[in-house]
Structure formats: structure tokens, C-alpha cells
Amino acid sequence: MKRSWTAGILAMILTSMLVLGACSSKESSESSSPSASASESATNPSAPSSAAASSDSDPFGGWVEGLPKIEAPAGFDWKQFAGTTLNVITENTPPSSGLAANIETFEKATGIKVNIEQVNLDVVIEKAGLDFNARNDNYHIIYADPYQILAKQAKHFLDLNTLNNDPSLPHIPGGLEDFIQSQLTADGYMGNKDKLYALPYDNPTMVLAYRKDVFEKYKDQFMKEKGYDWTPGPDMTWDQYYEVAAWINQKVKEGVITEVKYGTGHQAKQHDSLMNDFSNVLASFGGQYFQAQNIGDIGTENPGKSLLNSPEAIAAAEFYNKLLKEAAPGSTSWDWSGLAEAFAAGEIAMAPEWHEFSGTFENPESSKVVGKVGWTILPKGPKGRANMYGGTGVGINKYVPEKDQKAAWLFLIWATSPQTQYKILDVGFTPTRYSVYEMPLLKKAMSDPTSEEAKKLPLASSLTAAQEAWKEGNVYMRPKIPMWPQIDTIVYTELSKMLAGRQSPADTMKEIAKQSDKLTRN
Amino acid sequence: MLLPSMIVLAAVSLFPFFFMIYASFMDYALDMDKPRFAGFDNWKGVLTADTFWESWGRTAVYAGGGLIAQLALGIAVALLLYHIPKFRNLFSTLLMLPLFVAPIVTGLLWRFLLDPTYGLYNWFLQKLGMNVQILGDTAYAMPAVILMDVWEWTPLITIIVLAGLQTVPEEPLEAAEVDGANGWQKVRYILLPMVRRMIVVALLVRSMDILRYVDTITIATEGGPADATKIIGYYLMQVAFRFQDIGGAAALGLTMLIVSTLLGRFFIKVMRSEEA
Numbered sequence: 001m002k003r004s005w006t007a008g009i010l011a012m013i014l015t016s017m018l019v020l021g022a023c024s025s026k027e028s029s030e031s032s033s034p035s036a037s038a039s040e041s042a043t044n045p046s047a048p049s050s051a052a053a054s055s056d057s058d059p060f061g062g063w064v065e066g067l068p069k070i071e072a073p074a075g076f077d078w079k080q081f082a083g084t085t086l087n088v089i090t091e092n093t094p095p096s097s098g099l100a101a102n103i104e105t106f107e108k109a110t111g112i113k114v115n116i117e118q119v120n121l122d123v124v125i126e127k128a129g130l131d132f133n134a135r136n137d138n139y140h141i142i143y144a145d146p147y148q149i150l151a152k153q154a155k156h157f158l159d160l161n162t163l164n165n166d167p168s169l170p171h172i173p174g175g176l177e178d179f180i181q182s183q184l185t186a187d188g189y190m191g192n193k194d195k196l197y198a199l200p201y202d203n204p205t206m207v208l209a210y211r212k213d214v215f216e217k218y219k220d221q222f223m224k225e226k227g228y229d230w231t232p233g234p235d236m237t238w239d240q241y242y243e244v245a246a247w248i249n250q251k252v253k254e255g256v257i258t259e260v261k262y263g264t265g266h267q268a269k270q271h272d273s274l275m276n277d278f279s280n281v282l283a284s285f286g287g288q289y290f291q292a293q294n295i296g297d298i299g300t301e302n303p304g305k306s307l308l309n310s311p312e313a314i315a316a317a318e319f320y321n322k323l324l325k326e327a328a329p330g331s332t333s334w335d336w337s338g339l340a341e342a343f344a345a346g347e348i349a350m351a352p353e354w355h356e357f358s359g360t361f362e363n364p365e366s367s368k369v370v371g372k373v374g375w376t377i378l379p380k381g382p383k384g385r386a387n388m389y390g391g392t393g394v395g396i397n398k399y400v401p402e403k404d405q406k407a408a409w410l411f412l413i414w415a416t417s418p419q420t421q422y423k424i425l426d427v428g429f430t431p432t433r434y435s436v437y438e439m440p441l442l443k444k445a446m447s448d449p450t451s452e453e454a455k456k457l458p459l460a461s462s463l464t465a466a467q468e469a470w471k472e473g474n475v476y477m478r479p480k481i482p483m484w485p486q487i488d489t490i491v492y493t494e495l496s497k498m499l500a501g502r503q504s505p506a507d508t509m510k511e512i513a514k515q516s517d518k519l520t521r522n
Numbered sequence: 523m524l525l526p527s528m529i530v531l532a533a534v535s536l537f538p539f540f541f542m543i544y545a546s547f548m549d550y551a552l553d554m555d556k557p558r559f560a561g562f563d564n565w566k567g568v569l570t571a572d573t574f575w576e577s578w579g580r581t582a583v584y585a586g587g588g589l590i591a592q593l594a595l596g597i598a599v600a601l602l603l604y605h606i607p608k609f610r611n612l613f614s615t616l617l618m619l620p621l622f623v624a625p626i627v628t629g630l631l632w633r634f635l636l637d638p639t640y641g642l643y644n645w646f647l648q649k650l651g652m653n654v655q656i657l658g659d660t661a662y663a664m665p666a667v668i669l670m671d672v673w674e675w676t677p678l679i680t681i682i683v684l685a686g687l688q689t690v691p692e693e694p695l696e697a698a699e700v701d702g703a704n705g706w707q708k709v710r711y712i713l714l715p716m717v718r719r720m721i722v723v724a725l726l727v728r729s730m731d732i733l734r735y736v737d738t739i740t741i742a743t744e745g746g747p748a749d750a751t752k753i754i755g756y757y758l759m760q761v762a763f764r765f766q767d768i769g770g771a772a773a774l775g776l777t778m779l780i781v782s783t784l785l786g787r788f789f790i791k792v793m794r795s796e797e798a
Contacts, residue, residue, distance in 0.1 A: 126763045129552040152553050152766070269658065270746025330638030332747050333658025342639040482553075486765050493749055500660045500748035 059109035060419070067418040067435050068174030073167060081407035082111025088411070089127055090143035091392070092118040094356060095202050098424025099415055106414050112407050125149055125485075132156035137400040140408045144198040144395040146187050151299055152482040154190035157197040157395040163409040164196070170410065172199070173417045178433050182470065185297045186477055187393030192298065198393025199416040200432035204354040205475070206280060206388040207465040208232055209361065211349045212374040214248070214259050221256075222247060232350065234468070236379040238281060238319060241350070245326045248349050262328035265339050265348035270496035273335040275478070275488050276388045278495055280352055281320045283476045284381025287313030289487070289516070296477030303481045305522045306513035312383065317498065317505035319381075324499050332499055344369060352378055354390065355466040359428035359458030375465035377474055386476035387469035391432070428458040430466065437467070483519050490515045542779075545772035552766035564773040574774070576749065577757040578781075583664060584753050585732045588671040592728060595672065596679025597721070601709060603680070604687040614684065621677045629741025632670045633657065636742075660750040663743055667751050670738045675731070679724045686720030687713060719796050726789040733782055754778060 059078040063069050072078065090096040100116045107113060117139075119127075128142045132153050144150045144157065164171055176184060179200050185193075187200045210232045222230045222244070230244050245263030252261060267273035282288075289295070291304030307313065324331060328348055330338070340357040342348055344367035360366050361373045378387050394415065396408045414420055418433045431437060445453040445460040446467075454460035469475055479487070491512055498508040546564050550557035568574050599617065603610055623631070635643045636656045647654055656662045690713060698708050714721075736755040739745065745752035745760070752760075758778065762771035 122764070129763075129766050133552045133554075156553075269744070270748065271744055328638075329653060329655045330658060333638055333655050333743075338637070338639070341637075345639050347639060489760065489764060493746075496746050497748040500750075502660070502748055 060105055060414070061109075064419055064422050064439075066439060067422055068178060070170060070173045070414060070417050070419060072170040076168075076170065078109055078410075079111045081403065081410065083113075084111075084404060084407040085113040085115065086140045086404070086408055086411055087138060088114060088116045088141040088143075088394075089124055089139045090116065090118055090141075090394070091121045091124055091145075093202050093204075093392075094359075094428040094430075095415075095421075095424065096143075098427040098429050099420070101427070102420070102424060106411060109414075110407070110410055112410065114411060121145060121148065128153065131397065132399075135399045137397055137404070140397055140400045140404055141411060142395055142397055143201070144187070144393045146190075146198075146299070146392065146480055147478055147484045147488075150187075150190055150197060150393070150395070151480045151484055154195075154197050156398050158398045158400070158405060159195040159197070160188075160199065160396065160409075160412070161196045163396075163405065169406060170413055172413055173419070174433060174435055178418065178435050179416075180432055180434060180470065182297060182472070182475065182477075183389075183391050183432055186299075186389065186480065187391055190299050190480070191301060198395035199412060201392050201394045201416060203389065203391035203430050203432055203466075203470075204356045205390065205466045205469045206276060206352050206378065207355045207462060207469050208376050208378050209343060209351050209353045209357070209462070210374050210376070211260060211369065211372055213372045214257065214349050215374070217259070218251070218257060232374070232376050232379075234377055234380075236376075238284060238323070238379045238381050241379045242319075242323050242326060245323070245350060249326060259346070260349045261347045263326060263349050264323070265328040265334070265342050265351045266324060266331040267334050267336045267339040267353070268324055268327070268331045268496075268499055269333055269335045269338065270492055271335045272488055272492060273339075274492040274495050276336075276390070277352060278316075278320050278491070279476060279478060280378050280386045280388055281323070281381065282313060282316040283386030284379070284384055285312050285316035285319065286381070286383030287316045289479050289491075290481070290520075292479075295479045295481065297480070299480030301482060303479055303520055303522075306516040306520075308509045308513040308516070313509050314506045316381070317495075317509050320495075321498055321505045332496070343373075355462035355469075356428060356430065356459060358460075358462035362458060362461065373461065375462040377465055377468045385474050387474055389470070389475050389477050425457050425459075430459055430463065481520075486519055487516050490519070539779075542772045542775055545768050546776055548769050550767075550769040550772075552768060557769070560769060564769040567770055568773045568777065573749075573752070573757060574754075574777075577752050577754040578777075580664070580749075580751065581733065581753040581755070584668060584671075584751075585729065587665075587668045588675075588732055589725060589728055591668065591672045592676045592679050593721070593725065595676045596724065597683050597714075599676065599680045600683035600687060601713070603684055604713075614681070617680060618677045620674045621681075623674065625674065625735060625737035626741055628670055628674045629738040632666070632673075632738070633742045636666060657743055658747055660748050663747055663750045667739050667742060670742065671732065671735070674738070675728060678728065679721075682720050682724040682727075683717055686717035690716045719793060722789055722793050722796065726786060726793075729785050729789065730782055733778060733785075 060070065096116060096118045100118065103114050103116065124143050124145070125148050128139065128149055131138050142149070150157070163169055180203070183200045183203055188196050188198050190197060215231050219230065226243065226247065230240070241264070248257055248260065248263030251257040267277050287310060288307045289303070290306055292300045292302065295303055328342060330342055334342060336354055336357070339351055339353060340360050343351050343353065344361055346368040355375065358373065358375065362370055364370050378385060394412060396405055396412065400408060416432070418431070418435045421429065421431045421433055421436050422439060425431070425442070436442060441453050442457070444451050445457045446464050448454060449461050478484070481487070494503070494508050494512045497503050498505055503511070545557070547560060547562070548557035549560040549563065603614055603617070606613060620628070635641050638644055638655050638658065644656065654662060656666050694712050695708055698712055703711070734755050736753070736759055739751050739753065739756050740759070743751045745756045754774070755778070758771055758774045761767050761774055
């Protein structure tokens, strides 16, 4: 049979296309958590300021003065669990990277070997669930996301009070009262405060990132046209936010503004991120997911009826739908990481984003907006303000043998201690302890973003906004109920349909309410 | 002699199968102490859920669209390779490269290529004046995930069909040439009929696969936007691992097994009719 050379050339072209496609693959970390990309390096921000005393009172090689120390009962043998191996499963967040980089300190002090497995939150949920269901102890220490894990699996966690009250063991340094209290309630308890299941570990919170350079440069022009100072701050309302975003879009189209492409960007992919982004608006408009009180902090088994068909919730959905029409078109395909990448690429002037991304924005290797990003709390709505809190605790698997439980306790108190938190500040870690915020380094970094201290800390620029966001009346905590993973999925799926124009905001809220009530049997 | 292999088969295949049937009749969540008998509740819940039928509808589009495109392209590329006088093995090997890429990496690769901020293809589209957010738009997301599957699995069809083509004897082709048949006529009336069985085999293998593959969609779209790419496999994964509802997931999985079996039987029947 006669075979054509033309066929050969065509095959070469096809082959080249496929090979080029395959070669253009660029490995990158998968969308994981709001905080994952903030982690860059892991060296201590400051060496311990005091010399070690004796190995008994100072097994960790020196204390940072001014912070509570990890203290043990007299004669406590830190090496009594030497040879034990602890498996930790955690989301790939800055504290996890920081601890992994400094784990040698703990291992040297105790002789305990620690394996830290850092994965996506979905994988933590799946693996912890399988471990608990089989009553296994593959993982001794578990990243206890309060909404996705703790609310559903609290009974599988060890009551940490039993270990903290054990006179033969070291206690929580600085005591429970040194943890930011609202975070301790949300991360540590479920339903009531009888049992303590986890200790606060990280605390990403949604605040507003904006381009300082854009807002400074066009301030007068906006003032002239609209009659008010447009700089994002505590007084900004969601209506103003919308107006500012639309104005920037207009000026970009006219070729006046060239620094960015869009006024606002959102994490509105069909993903947990969409629920987070929307909830900020929902709560500030006075909308609530369920009837039950204190559902966000202490949590409950029965949330009551859904309140999403209230006029406030519908108004919030209508506003959010309107706002997203002004948002960068990529918003519907971005989760928090996608949004951060777009913001770091200089495309967006404003974005409600997790504060831990400030490390990404200030990293010259991943950002075109270094030194140009300002942070403030999210705008207020007709009924208040809401900044979504996304913190998590760490707890101990109840099915771990008693000896290993004690070894895990040593790890837990070390990992969440003010001393350790202070030492991993420079990986983009946000302390969960009051005492760490009292340290001069942090105070100076937060009060003066241009200081040398601020340069050492990737999150310095957003920490002030985050702290403001945690105040009562500003912070928002999503419902902590066992069926939250399902409700969350319903919320972001139906919202995604709304944004795609497949259903009205009112119908969306009614549909979520209907499905939620069916699920919660209310 | 057969006993050890039967035991292994039972362990890896039959036990999970019977366990799935058992679980589908139980109220069985991962956080429960003990599963409770639930009668037909899981089946009722699955079969009356809109998401179930919508997911199957999308699966039909995804599998149908993907298989048709892969088949057409796979046969075309196989014929192209068959007609290459030299370096056929080299071209074949290079064309096979996507097959060696893990589906998760395929999802990542295409997500990067289509990313609205730094995606190469998105950049091209923008340069052409098209401000399209492919993975964030309900109109384009499904074609995009079909394209990903086509990119990865067309080479499998190609290699199976090419293997068939290489077994076609020269005589009928030479006779056709003597009779004045042109290239298309030789393909249409000699080559394709002679490799029909191989095409059915390729379709059988791919149809089984495409029903269960969720890796690419999980990475690229997570079932969105607006559920536009939530196929049955992704829905099953969500019910099992996100909702931790093992009973519901088992019922869902069994519906997939039933459909897969019916599809498999259909293709086997076609193969037998070819033999006859």
C-alpha cells in the first residue's frame, strides 16, 4: 500500500502539539487552604533571649523572656516517652510548616519521634474519619477543624482536661486563659464546655486586601466625582464597596486606571470559599443560617430551622449577586488561592481574603504588589459587620493508648505554647496566644509596617486588621453543627447556580433553606 | 490449585461487592458507633434526589462526548500512523505521552493552562478579544473537562486501533488498489471493517473507565460551576468522603456498577455479533 509523506508531516505536527502540551505542565501546590501559601521559610525570628538553665527546667534549649514557659512538675522526666513515635495529620498551614521545621527541638527534648503529615483539609477529614470509625490510632494528633471535623467527631477526641489536670504531667503553659478566648471556645469545645477537645492552633480570618497605590493615586479624582474619601477602612459600607469597584472598572475601561484590571475579585468558585465569601455579606445584612443561638462558637447538635428565607438573607443574596457582576470574571473559578494569585499578579484593586495571604503578597518571588497592599476589616452592611473566622485546633485521638496519649500531650502543649508560636512567627504564623501579642517585636511590627521588625514577619501588615476582625461585633463564625459539611456543600452549590444566572437570589435562599431543613429534620 | 487465587479474588473483589450491598441497606455514617438497618431508605434517598439524576445526565454528556471525540480522533491518528512509512514507533511513543500522565496531574496541567490569571490558553483567548473564563463558566466547563479526558485517553484508542490495523493483511488492500479504489475507499470499505472488533474493545475499556474517573474533574472544577461538571463519580465521592454517608454512597456506587455492567454487556454483545 502506498503511504503518504503528508501523513508523516501531519503526525509530526500532532505529536509536537501533544508533547508541548505535556511539557508545559508546571508543578504547583494544589488549592488547599487559605493559609497554605503563606508559608515560605522556617527560621526563628529571634533567638531565645535567655540562656538555658538546666536541662530539667529547660529541655527546649532556652526560653524567650516575657513569655510563659513550658513548666513540668518537679522531677518530671521529659525523656520518659523516648522511643515513642507520634503521627500528626494536619492541613498544610503555616503553623504546620513552622512546627515541621522546628520539630527537632521537641524530638531532642523528649526523645519522641514526630511524623507530621501535611495534606489538604479534605484529606485530613477523610483520614481522620476513617481512623475514628475503625477506632484506630494511626494518627495520634489530629487537626481538628471545628466545623468540618470537631462538630461531627467530637466524641472521638480525648478530653484534654484529663491531661491538663493530671498532676504528674506538664500543664498548658500560660493556662487556657492565655488563648484568645473566642477562638478557644470555637476551636476547643463542642456543645458545652464540659470537655476540652482541642487547643487553638491557627486562626486565618477574612479581611479586606486593597491596593494602597491605586487608592492613593486616584483618591482626589474619586473624591471629586463621588464626594467622599474612598480609602477602605472601618467606615466603608458594602454599598460604597460596590460603588468603588464599579468606578474602578469604569476607569479601567476608559484607560484612566492602568495599575489593575478590575475593582474587586472574589473567591466564588463552587467551593467552600464561596460560602465563606458570601457569609461575610450575609451576616452584615443581618442574615443568619439557623435559629439556634451561639451556633458559631460553642456549637450545637440541633441548629433549629434555617433562616435563609428571611428578608435580610434574601437582600444579602441580591447584593452579593449584584456585586459579583462587577467582580473580575475569573472570580467564579477562584477559590482563596486563585484569588490570591490574581491579586498578587496585580489584577485586582480590592479583595476580601484570608489575612494569612499577606505573606504571599509581600513575597517578591510570588507577587507583583510587594509593598502596595493595605489591609483593613471588611465593609459593614445595614445590620453590622462580619469577618469570617477560619481557625482550627489540634486534639488527641481518643483511641491512642494511654502512654501515647501522654506523649501526644507533651507535643500538644509544646506546639501550642507561646514560646513555640513566637519562634515560628517568621513562617507566616498568626499567634493564638495573648501573651505573644504583648511581645515588643510583634507590637513594633504591627504598629510600624515599615520597621525592621515588620520585615521579619510576613503577616505583620495584615495582623492589625485581623485583630480588629476578631473583636466582638466584627468576627463571624459559621454554624458549628455536625451536618455542616453537607450544609456547606448545599450553600456553595446553590450560590454557584445563582451566580451562573440559573436561579434568582430569592429562590437560591429558599432552596438552601429547604434543603437545610430537610437535612437537619426541622 | 485454584484455591489461592479464588481466595485473593474473594478478598479484593467479592467481599467489597457484598459489603456494598450490605451497606446500601444500612444507616451507616463514618461517625456512627454501629450501622443501623435502614431498609430501602438509602435507595429511596438516592433515587429521589434531583442531584442523582442530574449527575447521571451530565455523566451521559461527559462520557458520550468524550468517547465520541476520542474514538474519532483515535481512529484518525491511528490511520495517520499506519500510513507513515518511517519513524512510526517514534511517533507512536511520543503520542502516547499523555497516557503516562496521572489523571490528577492532567487536571492540574489543564487548570494552569486555562487559569484566568496566568493560563496560556486563556491568554490566547484574551488576545483574540474573547474574555472567557473557561472553568468558571457553565457553558464551557463541561467541554473543557471533556477535552481534558480526550487529551489524555485518545492515545489509548489510537494504540488499540493501530494494533488492529497492523494485523490487516496486504492482499485485500492491493486488490482494491488494482480495482482503482482511492485512499478513502480503502479506509472505509477495508480497513475500518477489519478493525471493528478492536474499536469495540477500545470502546469497552474506555466506557468502563470514563464512568469512574473523577480525578481530573476533582482538580480542575470540583464539580462546578453551578454543578455543571458534577458527574456521578464526583457526586459519589462527595457523598462518601465529604458527607461520610457510607450507606448512601454504597447505593450510589451500586447504580454505577449496574450501568457499567449493562454497558459492558452491550459491547460484548456487539463483539459477539461481529464474530458471528
